[in-house]
Amino acid sequence: MIWKIAKKEFLLNLMTFKFAVGTVVCVVLTAAFMPILAKDYQQRLRMYDDNVARNEAELRKVKVYKNITPTIFRPPALLSVFSEGLEKQVDDSAKIEFDKIPQMRGAAVQGNPYQAIFPVFDVSLIFKIVIGVLALLVAYDAISGEKERGTLKLILSGTARRYQVLLGKLLAGLLILVVPVTAVFIIGLIILLSFPLVDLAGSDWIRIGLMYLASLVFISVMYNVGLLFSCLTKRSAISLVLGLFLWIVLVVVVPNGSVYFAAQLRPLQPDEKLDGQIAALQQEFESEFNKSKPAMPDVIESDDGDAFGHWYPRLLNKGGMEYYQACYRLEHTLGVKYADKFWEVEQRYLNDLAKQKSLASNLSRISPISLYENVMSGLAGADITSFQSFITSVKAHRNRVVEYIRSKTDEFSATSLFTTCTREEMEQYEKGADSAVEHPSLDLRDFPRFIQKTDIVGDLRSAIPDLALLIFVNMLFFTLSFAAFTKYDAR
Amino acid sequence: MIRQIVRKEILENVLSLRFILSLLLTIALFAASGFVFLSRYAKQSQDYWKKTNDNLSALREQSSQLYRLAFYQQKAFRKPKPLTFCVEGFEKSLPNCFIFNVFTTELPAIEGRGNFTLPHFSDIDWVFIISLILSFVALAFTYDSICGEKEQGTLCLVLAGTIPRYKVLLGKYLAAMFTLGMPLLAGLLVSLVIVVSSKEIVISPGDWLRILTIVFWSFLYLSVFVLLGLFVSSRTAHSANSMVILLLAWVGLVILLPSSGKIISGVSSKNLTRADLERRLDETSRRVWDNHEKFGKNAASMSTDPKSPINNPPARARLVTAVTEATNQARNDHHNQLLAQTLTGRNFTSLSPTVIYQRASEVIAGTGISHCVNLYQQIKPYQTDLKEYIRSNDAEDSNSLHLIYDEEGCARHWTTISHKAVDFDTVPKFQERDLALGQSLKLAIWDIGLLVLFNLVFFTASFVSFLRYDVR
Numbered sequence: 022m023i024w025k026i027a028k029k030e031f032l033l034n035l036m037t038f039k040f041a042v043g044t045v046v047c048v049v050l051t052a053a054f055m056p057i058l059a060k061d062y063q064q065r066l067r068m069y070d071d072n073v074a075r076n077e078a079e080l081r082k083v084k085v086y087k088n089i090t091p092t093i094f095r096p097p098a099l100l101s102v103f104s105e106g107l108e109k110q111v112d113d114s115a116k117i118e119f120d121k122i123p124q125m126r127g128a129a130v131q132g133n134p135y136q137a138i139f140p141v142f143d144v145s146l147i148f149k150i151v152i153g154v155l156a157l158l159v160a161y162d163a164i165s166g167e168k169e170r171g172t173l174k175l176i177l178s179g180t181a182r183r184y185q186v187l188l189g190k191l192l193a194g195l196l197i198l199v200v201p202v203t204a205v206f207i208i209g210l211i212i213l214l215s216f217p218l219v220d221l222a223g224s225d226w227i228r229i230g231l232m233y234l235a236s237l238v239f240i241s242v243m244y245n246v247g248l249l250f251s252c253l254t255k256r257s258a259i260s261l262v263l264g265l266f267l268w269i270v271l272v273v274v275v276p277n278g279s280v281y282f283a284a285q286l287r288p289l290q291p292d293e294k295l296d297g298q299i300a301a302l303q304q305e306f307e308s309e310f311n312k313s314k315p316a317m318p319d320v321i322e323s324d325d326g327d328a329f330g331h332w333y334p335r336l337l338n339k340g341g342m343e344y345y346q347a348c349y350r351l352e353h354t355l356g357v358k359y360a361d362k363f364w365e366v367e368q369r370y371l372n373d374l375a376k377q378k379s380l381a382s383n384l385s386r387i388s389p390i391s392l393y394e395n396v397m398s399g400l401a402g403a404d405i406t407s408f409q410s411f412i413t414s415v416k417a418h419r420n421r422v423v424e425y426i427r428s429k430t431d432e433f434s435a436t437s438l439f440t441t442c443t444r445e446e447m448e449q450y451e452k453g454a455d456s457a458v459e460h461p462s463l464d465l466r467d468f469p470r471f472i473q474k475t476d477i478v479g480d481l482r483s484a485i486p487d488l489a490l491l492i493f494v495n496m497l498f499f500t501l502s503f504a505a506f507t508k509y510d511a512r
Numbered sequence: 513m514i515r516q517i518v519r520k521e522i523l524e525n526v527l528s529l530r531f532i533l534s535l536l537l538t539i540a541l542f543a544a545s546g547f548v549f550l551s552r553y554a555k556q557s558q559d560y561w562k563k564t565n566d567n568l569s570a571l572r573e574q575s576s577q578l579y580r581l582a583f584y585q586q587k588a589f590r591k592p593k594p595l596t597f598c599v600e601g602f603e604k605s606l607p608n609c610f611i612f613n614v615f616t617t618e619l620p621a622i623e624g625r626g627n628f629t630l631p632h633f634s635d636i637d638w639v640f641i642i643s644l645i646l647s648f649v650a651l652a653f654t655y656d657s658i659c660g661e662k663e664q665g666t667l668c669l670v671l672a673g674t675i676p677r678y679k680v681l682l683g684k685y686l687a688a689m690f691t692l693g694m695p696l697l698a699g700l701l702v703s704l705v706i707v708v709s710s711k712e713i714v715i716s717p718g719d720w721l722r723i724l725t726i727v728f729w730s731f732l733y734l735s736v737f738v739l740l741g742l743f744v745s746s747r748t749a750h751s752a753n754s755m756v757i758l759l760l761a762w763v764g765l766v767i768l769l770p771s772s773g774k775i776i777s778g779v780s781s782k783n784l785t786r787a788d789l790e791r792r793l794d795e796t797s798r799r800v801w802d803n804h805e806k807f808g809k810n811a812a813s814m815s816t817d818p819k820s821p822i823n824n825p826p827a828r829a830r831l832v833t834a835v836t837e838a839t840n841q842a843r844n845d846h847h848n849q850l851l852a853q854t855l856t857g858r859n860f861t862s863l864s865p866t867v868i869y870q871r872a873s874e875v876i877a878g879t880g881i882s883h884c885v886n887l888y889q890q891i892k893p894y895q896t897d898l899k900e901y902i903r904s905n906d907a908e909d910s911n912s913l914h915l916i917y918d919e920e921g922c923a924r925h926w927t928t929i930s931h932k933a934v935d936f937d938t939v940p941k942f943q944e945r946d947l948a949l950g951q952s953l954k955l956a957i958w959d960i961g962l963l964v965l966f967n968l969v970f971f972t973a974s975f976v977s978f979l980r981y982d983v984r
Contacts, residue, residue, distance in 0.1 A: 038753050038756065039752070039753070039756040042756055042757065042760060043756070043760065046760050046764070050768065054772065054775070057772075057775045057776065058775060061775055061778050064778075107629060110628055110629070110631075110632070111628060111629065125629075126628070127625075127626075127628030128628070132784070132785055132786075133784055133850045133853055133854065134605075134606065134607045134620065134621075134622060134850075135606065135607075135850055135851060135853075135854040135881060135884075136774065136777065136778075136853075136854055136857075137602055137605030137606055137632055138601070138602045138605075138606070138854065138858070138880070138881055139770075139771065139773045139774030139777070139854075139857065139858075140632070140770065140771045140774070141631070141632070141771065141774070142768075142771035142772055142774055142775055146767075146768070146771060147768075150763050150767050150768065151760070151763055151768075154759050154760070154763060158755075158756055158759070162752075258656075258751075259529055261755065262529060262530045262533065262652065263529075263533075265648075265652070265759075266533050266534075266537065269537075269644075269645065269648060270537070273644055273645070274541070276631070276633060277633045277635075277636060278544075278636075280630055280631065280633050281548060281635075281636070283630070284627075284630075285551065289625075289627065292624050292625055295625070330790075330794075370625075374627045374628075374629055375629070377627055377630070378627065378629045378630055381630055405629055
């Protein structure tokens, strides 16, 4: 019986104007915007390759160990075309330095700060907005429309039970809405794959599959909301108005409001406090450095430029050599020690940010649209956990680099740390000769390499709770519609 | 006759569920916007005055020696404007700190850390409520104005009388505008009462004039959507179809089209990162330095002893001035490219009335990206003023070499700029000036014209469609 009702509803809705227009609009939007999104990804990927290549080239040019400050880059997430998340908001590079441990930063520092006037656009926007409205439009007259047409009492006067009717309508609605969702995914994937630099791995297909599932669950939530309003009202115009107002509140008011309330309820510490702590630590570092620093003798040096924009003394006199040796050893040992202290101060600040963000997320979970957004950005690898794991692996890499330099320069005391000047050159320079011998760059064949790990399990784990919540909301709304329909006056 | 139609329509609308819902939603949102603004403005204002005064007191210390005035990196901050409760214009994510000395201006920066992990949502300001919620409400009121009456059977009865069709249409339009005006004005009043009753905000008469302009502008914007609703309503025979078309049109115009500006602007140009700029600055300065012989003998050498024979101050002055000019040019170009990227993206999306409305509101209120650009442009004349002041004071000192160029070490050791103290009260100080309302309107004239054009187009379209409408 359920299947018969479902089939009838499905065919009825398929032939309507609203469904045709809605599907056409979805398809047109995907076809129009997916190439632009894919091209943008391609550009970012090319920039990433350029940056990595340039970094490697600089590493081959470096002459002294103190100037090894490579930058590690995070490759752009391919699936961010489906859900941008924080991709463009958080900085995707981290510099390796001996006296600083890398931290997450905002991206506005590096890119175009004026771009902040634009809101985010990705394919999940089409789902949230267009297909969400379509779901409401299909569902608003499911029950109240039938009552207005007079066919509801005819169905219920037969042997069909109420729950069968409702389940049939639910099934039909889901089947109808599967059509635009699938169309968007298929067209989007075809266009995406037609771009040359795009390469989908096995784990990417799993993510896309889960995204498809999440989109279906989200659409069924919107359908159930429309169905609930339809079961509560006698006239379909009222249920449409109610449904649309609720949709506006859920799409526009709840996400904005949650960000605002999170900022009010858990405000960040004022900047001066953090700046003060950092300045105090800096003072401590400098006073400890100056305490053990040797007196500066008469230093004569000739400098040259090196990789990564640094300089180094190419030729030194004896006094300069000894002075710099002591200074750099002290600076590096102290620097490594203080890096941990600076990191702790910054980390406390980042923890505050994370707490504020999690409060905002929790508040916005009232709206299924935010739940859906969380699931999609988690699956795309563009949410905050992905950036956190990147920074953690960069931090581990930095430790390896520091250990490498430490071992190569004998606990920072060798002269190869800061200069290429040999003993003979030093003596010649003291006599007044300016030797122009070209020293080769450092042999970095055994330098530790950064390996990028893609962690699908971590991403799944961050997305599963919100997906479960979406499914729960689904069942909640359906149960409410069921309860309302059992008492519905069908005459 | 029109008056009777208007009265009937208004009464019908006011007694409906959608009116009550929209009234409640609008008032709630406007009240929220008032409170949000208050809680933020006091602190922003305090921060701004503290930082500006810190800058001034540091400048005062520099005036003990004239040359230090030239090299001190001053910071100009963006003043928080009271009209941000009308139009915030994404100001909290835009650059607010402009660092410069007499010779160069850095790229605009963002001072202060925000939470970069939170989504960039715009604050609830008037423009947000009106462009999103009230435009939706406008469509909700007019989607069934013609086809709904046809379905009820009353349209043929109205037109069977002596009333011409255009009067019916005009009556419906006026009624819809009045019905929309009620929640709008109620909300505006609530918001204004909340803002004005807090004693911390002072709204000057110029600001009141701007607020009035924005109110008229909002009515023009809402009229576009009312006419759109009337047009679609007079093209379809079933109100359900009309609702579907209007919803999808609203989604496209108000939500999707403005958002697409980001990707369009991102695609249209190459990477414009800080790293690129640093590289370009390096290249330009290196190019000039490598040709240092053409500026004079020993231009590239410097010893801290002013009497040393290897010094050639005039040559070095020429060299360093050339470097400064080249790097300033590169930096200026970069900044223009950044601006062009964003503004082109916005221009592409100005097919949408929402973008036009937002842009012109920002210009009228003097907030948003136009505020940043304005401030940046005011720095250059100030730099010229300060340089002229330094030059005239420097000319009085016979000890100095009278060479004003961007190298602090030389100025200190060689006295290229006078080391005498100056009276701080005579030093020109940077002050941000607001654009006059007339000037702002002149900048917004294209946008105003565009919205008037939209209105005319939709009105003509609905007029023509209604004339041929089958009313049976």
